[in-house]
Amino acid sequence: MSRKLSFVSCILLILLLSTWVAGQQIGTSLAENHPKLITQRCAKGSGCSENPRSIVLDANWRWLHTTSGYTNCYTGSSWNRDICSDPESCTAKCALDGADYPTTYGITTNNDELTLKFVTKHAYGTNVGSRVYLMDSSDSNYEMFYLKNQEFSFDVDVSNLPCGINGALYFVEMEKDGGSSNPNNKAGAKYGTGYCDAQCPHDIKYIKGQANLLDWDEKKKVGRWGSCCNEMDIWEANSIASAYTPHPCNVTGLHRCEGGNCNVCDQPGCDFNSYRLGDRDFFGENKIVDTKQKFTVITQFHTSDNTTRGDLVEIRRIYIQNGRVIQNSKVNVPGMNQYDSITNKFCDSQKDVFQDKNDFKNKGGLKAVGRSLDRGHVLVMSLWDDSNVNMLWLDSNFPLDRPATQPGVARGTCPISSGKPEEVERDYPNAYVKFSKVRVGDIGSTVL
Numbered sequence: 001m002s003r004k005l006s007f008v009s010c011i012l013l014i015l016l017l018s019t020w021v022a023g024q025q026i027g028t029s030l031a032e033n034h035p036k037l038i039t040q041r042c043a044k045g046s047g048c049s050e051n052p053r054s055i056v057l058d059a060n061w062r063w064l065h066t067t068s069g070y071t072n073c074y075t076g077s078s079w080n081r082d083i084c085s086d087p088e089s090c091t092a093k094c095a096l097d098g099a100d101y102p103t104t105y106g107i108t109t110n111n112d113e114l115t116l117k118f119v120t121k122h123a124y125g126t127n128v129g130s131r132v133y134l135m136d137s138s139d140s141n142y143e144m145f146y147l148k149n150q151e152f153s154f155d156v157d158v159s160n161l162p163c164g165i166n167g168a169l170y171f172v173e174m175e176k177d178g179g180s181s182n183p184n185n186k187a188g189a190k191y192g193t194g195y196c197d198a199q200c201p202h203d204i205k206y207i208k209g210q211a212n213l214l215d216w217d218e219k220k221k222v223g224r225w226g227s228c229c230n231e232m233d234i235w236e237a238n239s240i241a242s243a244y245t246p247h248p249c250n251v252t253g254l255h256r257c258e259g260g261n262c263n264v265c266d267q268p269g270c271d272f273n274s275y276r277l278g279d280r281d282f283f284g285e286n287k288i289v290d291t292k293q294k295f296t297v298i299t300q301f302h303t304s305d306n307t308t309r310g311d312l313v314e315i316r317r318i319y320i321q322n323g324r325v326i327q328n329s330k331v332n333v334p335g336m337n338q339y340d341s342i343t344n345k346f347c348d349s350q351k352d353v354f355q356d357k358n359d360f361k362n363k364g365g366l367k368a369v370g371r372s373l374d375r376g377h378v379l380v381m382s383l384w385d386d387s388n389v390n391m392l393w394l395d396s397n398f399p400l401d402r403p404a405t406q407p408g409v410a411r412g413t414c415p416i417s418s419g420k421p422e423e424v425e426r427d428y429p430n431a432y433v434k435f436s437k438v439r440v441g442d443i444g445s446t447v448l
C-alpha cells in the first residue's frame, strides 16, 4: 500500500471516528457554569493563601439527550433503545447538557462554603442527592491532590443529616481530565465524567467512553461494567455517626471491570468509626464532638520518613469545635490496643477481633493507599442515601445476620429499620450538608 493511500485511509478513519464514534458529546441547551468555591493552600511558616476554584456536577446526574434534538437518551431508569441500541451508538448520538445547579440540583456555593441539599423538586421532576468534584484553576480539569506527608482540613455542618443520609467528602483516583483523552469522550471533567471508586459502581452511565447499557437492570439501575479505583474516604457521616476509611485496590487509575474481575478493591475498607470502636460518647448530638454545631475535621497522612517519598504509615484525625482541639477517640474494644489512628496494625487487629475478612491487607494495606495517593486523587463531595443496605453500615447495626452485641456490629444508634431511601426522601427532603474552608498543606499548617 502506497504512502498516499494509507494517508487517505487514515483521514477517512478519522472522519468516520469523528462522525460516528466520537461521543459523550456536549449538549448546548444550557451553558455549563461551574459554581465558584474558594479553597486554601497552606505551608509551614508562610500560612494559608486563597485558591479560587469551582465545582462540577457528576455526569450521571445530567440531562442526557440526542445531539440532534432534545429526545431523552435516558429517562428515569431506562435507556431509550431506539437511540441507544449499543454502547457505541449511544455514545455518539447522546449529549450531556449543562446543569442549573441551584434550581435543578439544590447545589449552592457561597465564598468558601458548599451546600448540598437532599431533595429538590424542579420543573422536570425531582432530584435526589448529588456528587460534585473540585476543578483546578483552568476550570476544565479536576484539581489533583497529593496527600502524602500533608494534612487536609475542612469545616462541616452535619446538623441536618438524619439516619440513612450520608454527607461525604472523599478522594478517588480519577483521571485529571475525566477521561477526555479518550476520543469518544468529548465532555470530560468540565461535565463531570470519569467517576470511579472502590465499590466498582455499576450505575455509571458512561465508562471509558462507552455507554454502560449492556445487561442494564432497570430496577437496580446497574449495567454490566463497574468503574473501579482506589478511594480514601475522609468523611462519611450524618448527625449520628461518622467514619474515615482507606480502600486500596490492586489496579491503578480507573479500571473498567465486569463479572469476576470486579474483585480488585477492598470494598469494606479499614474504617475508623468511634462508636463501632467502643467510644459511644464521642460523636453525635450533645456528645464530645457535638453534631448540632459546625466543627473542623483535620486528617493527616504521615509517612515512614516524614517526606512525600516515604510509605504511608498512619492516617490521623483531629477535630476542632468552638476553638477547642479534640483528639480522636481511643479504641475501647476487648482484645484491641487503645489505637487512635489508622495504621496497618490497627487494621489487622480490628479485622481479627471483629472477625471480618482482611481484604485491606490483601489489597496492599496503607502502602498501596500511599502509592495511589502518589498518582494524585480528585476531591469528591456528595450527599446520598443507600438503596443497598439503608446506610446501616455507617449508623446502625451491620451486618444484620450477626448479634448486635458482637464486637464491630454496632456502628451507631440508628434503628435497624431506618434509612430506607423512599422514607428518608419523603420525610427529610430538606436535609443538607455544608462543607466549607477546604484547606490542604504541610502537616500542622492548615489550622493549628
Ligand SMILES: *[C@@H]1O[C@H](CO)[C@@H](O)[C@H](O)[C@H]1NC(C)=O
Residues within 6 Å of the ligand: 250, 251, 263, 264, 362
Ligand atoms: C487483585 O486481587 C484479586 C482478588 O484478590 C485477584 O484475583 C487479582 O489477581 C489481583 N490482581 C492483581 C493485578 O494483583
Ligand SMILES: *[C@@H]1O[C@H](CO)[C@@H](O)[C@H](O)[C@H]1NC(C)=O
Residues within 6 Å of the ligand: 304, 305, 306
Ligand atoms: C517523623 O516525625 C515524628 C514526629 O513528628 C517523629 O517522632 C519521628 O521520629 C520522625 N521520623 C523520622 C524517620 O524522621
